[in-house]
Amino acid sequence: MKEYNYCPICKIPLQIGIIAGKRRKHCPKCDFIDYKNPLPVAVAVAVKDKRFLLVKRGSPPRKGTWASPAGFIEIGETPEEACLRELKEETGISGEIVKLIGVSKREDNEVYGDMLVVKYLVRTKSGKLTPGDEVEGVKFFDIAELPDYYVNIYKQVIEEIQSGEVF
Ligand SMILES: [Zn+2]
Incomplete structure (x- = not known):
């Protein structure tokens, strides 16, 4: 750093x-x-019809891997606003917050150091799937298709979605 x-x-x-x-x-x-201080990051775990909307990261850290849309919270923004803005910028899709999944510490050894990660479950709404400038691709994944590392991080919320507990 x-x-x-x-x-x-x-x-x-x-x-x-x-x-x-x-x-x-x-x-x-x-x-x-x-x-x-840790950098504040908002993450959109965006779901529609039990499918998860992921982006292929276009910049470090973890460039080239599939992940939930995410980005830094800007001055003047609420975490919820940052979450929905990043979702829209990276995927072209708008959404609405369903609930807070959790807040955790993540350490990035590539670029940013300590981050404070605020994760929301988001229901996607309208829009055309359009990869933003910062990503290499956007795609809805069925639960069975999700990468193992993603399942490890979001195990609980994936189970909630699968069982229909949330929506
Ligand atoms: Zn001075």
């Missing part, structure tokens, strides 16, 4: 000190402190 060596505001070298119980880089001149 990239680290600051200079204050991004004052452009002078940062110092290291104990701030709020941890060693952190901070600026001796202004109040900038280089806090390290």
